[in-house]
Amino acid sequence: MENLTDEELMGLIVGGNLDMMRHLFQRYNIKIYNFCIQMTKDKDLSKDITQEVFYKVLKHRETYRQNKFSSWIYAIARNLCKDYYKISNKTKRLDDKGLKYTSEINETRSEPLANIRQLNIALNQLNDSDRELIVMGKYQGLKYHEIAEITNSTLGAVKTKMHRAMHKLKDYYFLKTKHHEL
Amino acid sequence: MNCKEIKHLITDYHDNNLDQTTKILVEEHIENCLTCTQIYQEFIHLIDIINQVQEELPDKDLELNFENILAKEKLAFKTSKSTVLKPKSKVLRSMLQVAATILLMISCYLLGNYKDNVSKAKEIATLKQEKTEMQTIATLSLMENESASKRLQAVSYAKAITKPDSKILKVLIIKMNNDKYTNVRLAAANALAKFAENTKVRQALVKALETEENANMQIELIQILVDIEEKRAIPTMKKLLQNTETPTYVKDQINSELKQII
Numbered sequence: 382m383e384n385l386t387d388e389e390l391m392g393l394i395v396g397g398n399l400d401m402m403r404h405l406f407q408r409y410n411i412k413i414y415n416f417c418i419q420m421t422k423d424k425d426l427s428k429d430i431t432q433e434v435f436y437k438v439l440k441h442r443e444t445y446r447q448n449k450f451s452s453w454i455y456a457i458a459r460n461l462c463k464d465y466y467k468i469s470n471k472t473k474r475l476d477d478k479g480l481k482y483t484s485e486i487n488e489t490r491s492e493p494l495a496n497i498r499q500l501n502i503a504l505n506q507l508n509d510s511d512r513e514l515i516v517m518g519k520y521q522g523l524k525y526h527e528i529a530e531i532t533n534s535t536l537g538a539v540k541t542k543m544h545r546a547m548h549k550l551k552d553y554y555f556l557k558t559k560h561h562e563l
Numbered sequence: 564m565n566c567k568e569i570k571h572l573i574t575d576y577h578d579n580n581l582d583q584t585t586k587i588l589v590e591e592h593i594e595n596c597l598t599c600t601q602i603y604q605e606f607i608h609l610i611d612i613i614n615q616v617q618e619e620l621p622d623k624d625l626e627l628n629f630e631n632i633l634a635k636e637k638l639a640f641k642t643s644k645s646t647v648l649k650p651k652s653k654v655l656r657s658m659l660q661v662a663a664t665i666l667l668m669i670s671c672y673l674l675g676n677y678k679d680n681v682s683k684a685k686e687i688a689t690l691k692q693e694k695t696e697m698q699t700i701a702t703l704s705l706m707e708n709e710s711a712s713k714r715l716q717a718v719s720y721a722k723a724i725t726k727p728d729s730k731i732l733k734v735l736i737i738k739m740n741n742d743k744y745t746n747v748r749l750a751a752a753n754a755l756a757k758f759a760e761n762t763k764v765r766q767a768l769v770k771a772l773e774t775e776e777n778a779n780m781q782i783e784l785i786q787i788l789v790d791i792e793e794k795r796a797i798p799t800m801k802k803l804l805q806n807t808e809t810p811t812y813v814k815d816q817i818n819s820e821l822k823q824i825i
């Protein structure tokens with residue numbers, strides 16, 4: 382089973398072999414969990430969302446079409462994180478909870494990671510759509526065309542936005558308040 | 564190349580995403596320009612830090628919960644498979660109905676009230692009609708249920724009605740266009756496909772594709788419209804092909820299906 386592609390596994394699952402879902406869970410649960418952490422800055426919530434993602438994949442397996450499985454599962458995760466944002470934006474935005482969670486996450490790590498803390502602060506200064514692009518492209522290592530599929534965008538648009546987002550992130554990171562026009 | 568152009572290319576240069584000629588041009592510029600060298604070095608540092616971010620590992624109970632979900636889903640799947648065997652019980656039910664009718668006839672005969680064949684046929688027709696009406700009422704009320712799975716069930720009931728009335732068709736069209744859940748919308752579209760000989764249904768399907776934004780729905784609708792050979796959908800499909808917002812896989816689907824109806 383290890384040799385089967387995600388799409389082949391999904392084909393078997395749609396055909397009724399639900400146990401194959403275990404392989405997809407093994408391949409994706411850590412990735413999706415980390416994606417959610419970067420998006421929501423909340424570990425508990427990310428665990429819930431990850432669980433919900435796999436529930437949805439199972440439940441809605443019949444609606445899976447032949448496109449890439451990774452794009453599909455990330456799109457599901459992204460939508461759930463967005464739903465969370467819609468709710469949290471109304472209540473949490475003002476108290477800057479995001480940043481608190483970020484440092485909390487770092488402090489549980491062993492190495493002294495001042496750089497990473499600074500990176501997280503810079504990342505948090507980006508707007509949601511820039512941050513999500515960087516998380517997908519640079520943290521999760523997704524290809525431009527995959528990101529285009531997940532965000533329902535075009536390859537060209539993703540490329541351009543990614544460049545801008547990376548320059549912004551760099552300028553925030555190096556504490557350059559004014560960034561040059563791109 | 565000037566610094567502004569380099570700025571556009573510098574992340575792709577770092578990711579080795581440039582063709583050979585552009586790559587050399589960028590390289591040459593960076594070597595000879597202090598500002599761009601600094602920017603480039605900042606990028607190297609930034610990406611190095613990003614790569615140092617370690618993956619968080621979820622607690623073990625994420626997997627346990629997943630196993631739980633999987634077990635439940637497998638159970639639900641088994642039960643749904645056994646409902647596929649329902650025709651058996653349907654046959655049984657109609658046999659019982661026939662038996663009941665015979666019993667009724669015999670008792671009527673015994674009572675000296677035996678009606679002629681014509682009126683008997685009428686009676687059966689009325690019974691059948693009553694059954695459809697009952698089905699219709701039940702389906703319509705279930706269609707408004709808050710639970711999406713109940714609404715899905717209602718859609719499948721509607722699909723099973725041989726000759727649905729206009730009320731059923733109308734509510735199916737509404738569900739196809741507006742239900743909160745894509746699954747219900749997909750199911751409604753598929754149910755409507757079965758009644759495509761109805762002109763209103765055809766129109767609704769054509770119109771749905773014109774306004775649809777969800778890619779899954781678009782794919783389903785394209786499939787249906789091609790299956791029912793609805794030529795009025797061709798302009799919409801062509802428009803989708805030209806729209807830059809349309810996902811590639813939807814375009815691929817259109818390209819492969821369009822040949823079949825043109």
Ligand SMILES: [Zn+2]
Pocket residue numbers: 565566569592596597598599600
């Ligand atoms: Zn320069």
